[in-house]
Amino acid sequence: xxxxGSSLAGLRILIVEDETLIAMMLETLLGxxxxxxxxxxxTVTQALDRIVALGRDLDAAVLDVNLGGEKVYPVAxxxxxxxxxxxxxxxxxPRGVSERYxxxxxxxxxxxxxxxxxxxxxxx
Amino acid sequence: MIASPGFAYLAVTAAVxxxxxxxxxxxxxxxxERRQRRHQRLIEAVVENSPAVIYxxxxxxxxxxxxxxxxxxxxxxxxxxxxxxxxxxxxNDVAAAFRAMDxxxxxxxxxxxxxxxxxxxxxxxxYVSVKTPLRDEAGLSYAxxxxxxxxxxxxxxxxxxxxSERRNRLIVETALDAIVTIDHSGRITEWSxxxxxxxxxxxxxxxxxLVDETIMPExxxxxxxxxxxxxxxxxxAKVLNKRIELTALRRDGQEFPIELSITPxxxxxxxxxxxxxxxxxxxxxxxxxxxxxxxxxxxxxxNSLASVQSIALLSRVTSPTLDQYYESLDGRLVAxxxxxxxxxxxxxxxxxxxxxxxxxxxxxxxxxxxxxRGIDGIAIxxxxxxxxxxxxxxxxxxxxAAKYGALSRTGGRVDVHWHETDVDGVPVIRLFWRExxxxxxxxxxxxxxxxxxxQQGVERELEGKLDLSFDSAGLCCAMSLPVSAKVMPA
Numbered sequence: 001x002x003x004x005g006s007s008l009a010g011l012r013i014l015i016v017e018d019e020t021l022i023a024m025m026l027e028t029l030l031g032x033x034x035x036x037x038x039x040x041x042x043t044v045t046q047a048l049d050r051i052v053a054l055g056r057d058l059d060a061a062v063l064d065v066n067l068g069g070e071k072v073y074p075v076a077x078x079x080x081x082x083x084x085x086x087x088x089x090x091x092x093x094p095r096g097v098s099e100r101y102x103x104x105x106x107x108x109x110x111x112x113x114x115x116x117x118x119x120x121x122x123x124x
Numbered sequence: 125m126i127a128s129p130g131f132a133y134l135a136v137t138a139a140v141x142x143x144x145x146x147x148x149x150x151x152x153x154x155x156x157e158r159r160q161r162r163h164q165r166l167i168e169a170v171v172e173n174s175p176a177v178i179y180x181x182x183x184x185x186x187x188x189x190x191x192x193x194x195x196x197x198x199x200x201x202x203x204x205x206x207x208x209x210x211x212x213x214x215x216n217d218v219a220a221a222f223r224a225m226d227x228x229x230x231x232x233x234x235x236x237x238x239x240x241x242x243x244x245x246x247x248x249x250x251y252v253s254v255k256t257p258l259r260d261e262a263g264l265s266y267a268x269x270x271x272x273x274x275x276x277x278x279x280x281x282x283x284x285x286x287x288s289e290r291r292n293r294l295i296v297e298t299a300l301d302a303i304v305t306i307d308h309s310g311r312i313t314e315w316s317x318x319x320x321x322x323x324x325x326x327x328x329x330x331x332x333x334l335v336d337e338t339i340m341p342e343x344x345x346x347x348x349x350x351x352x353x354x355x356x357x358x359x360x361a362k363v364l365n366k367r368i369e370l371t372a373l374r375r376d377g378q379e380f381p382i383e384l385s386i387t388p389x390x391x392x393x394x395x396x397x398x399x400x401x402x403x404x405x406x407x408x409x410x411x412x413x414x415x416x417x418x419x420x421x422x423x424x425x426x427n428s429l430a431s432v433q434s435i436a437l438l439s440r441v442t443s444p445t446l447d448q449y450y451e452s453l454d455g456r457l458v459a460x461x462x463x464x465x466x467x468x469x470x471x472x473x474x475x476x477x478x479x480x481x482x483x484x485x486x487x488x489x490x491x492x493x494x495x496x497r498g499i500d501g502i503a504i505x506x507x508x509x510x511x512x513x514x515x516x517x518x519x520x521x522x523x524x525a526a527k528y529g530a531l532s533r534t535g536g537r538v539d540v541h542w543h544e545t546d547v548d549g550v551p552v553i554r555l556f557w558r559e560x561x562x563x564x565x566x567x568x569x570x571x572x573x574x575x576x577x578x579q580q581g582v583e584r585e586l587e588g589k590l591d592l593s594f595d596s597a598g599l600c601c602a603m604s605l606p607v608s609a610k611v612m613p614a
Contacts, residue, residue: 018509019512020513020516020577020580020581021430021431021434021438021577022427022430022431023580023584023585024434024438025430025433025434025437025438028437028438028441029437040584042584042587043587046587068507068509068610090423091423091424091426091430092419092423109429109430110430111430
């Protein structure tokens with residue numbers, strides 16, 4: 001389980017996910033891949049605050065698209081502006097982000113560890 | 125008297141001349157009579173064979189003459205008719221009507237043309253009657269001459285045509301679809317009431333206008349003109365005789381979706397186009413709503429499955445045996461399902477905090493005891509996500525209480541109460557979960573997935589604060605939840 005994630009070891013990942021259970025799972029999965037959790041935000045504001053606070057200490061982010069009715073795009077824009085790679089994870093599938101980031105990496109919920117691992121590697 | 129030769133000659137000559145004249149006269153008279161007879165026969169033949177009814181009545185209404193047609197259609201003998209009046213053969217009202225027209229002709233001494241109705245074997249027939257007075261040598265009227273032509277068939281055909289036109293008009297006027305007809309130049313020639321309803325143009329304003337300038341958004345007008353010209357020139361059409369969906373323009377400038385079908389109508393060399401138009405704004409809105417609902421449903425199902433996946437993974441971390449794993453997984457999945465039930469009852473707009481607390485504690489009711497729990501607080505509505513999270517959090521607290529805390533022994537009790545207060549000017553819901561009457565608990569027993577879930581839910585998701593204290597009385601869990609769209613006092 002960890003072999004696939006070896007190249008991801010030590011990466012500092014920001015989680016943006018409004019559902020606690022899913023955020024907790026993602027923390028566990030990223031831990032399995034050897035990543036560190038740079039932060040876990042449930043709202044756009046929390047995420048933007050966290051990005052500013054982290055500065056350069058952030059390597060990548062996994063973004064849920066719909067945060068309790070609020071779209072995650074301002075967070076994506078902020079990451080893009082800082083050249084921090086990120087991916088989307090959404091129950092809507094690729095169609096869920098086509099409006100703003102049509103060609104961006106998207107994984108569909110629910111996803112498995114190898115999918116998450118491959119998607120993260122493809123960001124670098 | 126002695127006849128002189130000169131006299132004799134004269135007499136002979138005169139006699140011869142007279143004879144010649146007489147002979148000539150006789151011949152002329154005979155020819156004239158033949159001609160007259162021929163003429164008479166011709167007239168008789170025409171009259172007798174006419175498909176019209178021909179008759180002559182005297183001023184008292186007595187028949188002087190009728191033609192064969194009369195005899196045929198009324199099934200009478202000629203001898204029965206001559207000298208009789210209409211009152212002898214027809215019902216009174218019919219005869220009176222005939223007589224009235226005859227009298228008008230006699231009184232006015234002019235020819236009249238009117239419609240008359242006569243009963244025949246197969247029902248009433250309608251006639252156009254031309255009647256004219258006949259005058260003697262002195263110029264006095266002595267009879268009325270009439271020719272009546274049966275127009276029943278034409279009349280029936282006309283009525284059928286009118287009825288069909290009325291029917292078509294009714295169809296056009298009551299159709300749910302608007303019906304719009306244009307001529308070859310694109311001008312509106314027909315505009316049904318429904319067209320007015322849909323497009324906002326009354327017929328008086330719409331008729332004669334160019335259709336593209338009336339109901340098409342500007343960006344489509346050039347294409348319409350080209351299409352019309354191409355069809356007229358080549359007969360080639362892209363939009364005719366099929367159902368198409370387009371955007372149309374209302375008089376007030378608003379655009380809306382329509383469905384229409386256009387049929388070309390060729391009458392001789394003239395082409396016009398008839399369109400059936402339906403406003404499909406409603407249908408489009410329903411389609412969109414359905415798509416949004418389906419997307420939303422799909423999203424929710426995927427998220428629920430992701431939650432289940434998460435529960436399966438996280439329960440494994442804290443379950444030493446397969447049986448314990450199954451037990452906690454089972455309990456958490458049922459709690460998730462209950463949360464969904466509560467949200468579905470509220471149309472996924474939210475759920476009440478009291479119901480969530482009540483629902484998570486109810487399974488641990490001790491049948492022999494009353495008052496194992498006390499729940500008290502103001503009405504709070506939780507957003508769907510907050511409801512899901514707090515439902516899972518209270519499920520974890522209740523399960524822990526049942527396993528290790530106050531609900532693990534008789535006489536134990538859980539009290540949950542909450543109220544609204546103010547922390548540094550920010551409205552906050554303070555909630556206390558207090559266990560009493562249970563065994564003494566230590567923090568270590570509680571550091572499993574359950575309390576992590578409670579802590580993450582309250583602090584990360586709901587941006588609140590969580591304080592856990594363990595004392596000899598049992599667990600006390602204090603939450604501060606900022607009032608927001610997620611946590612709203614009702």
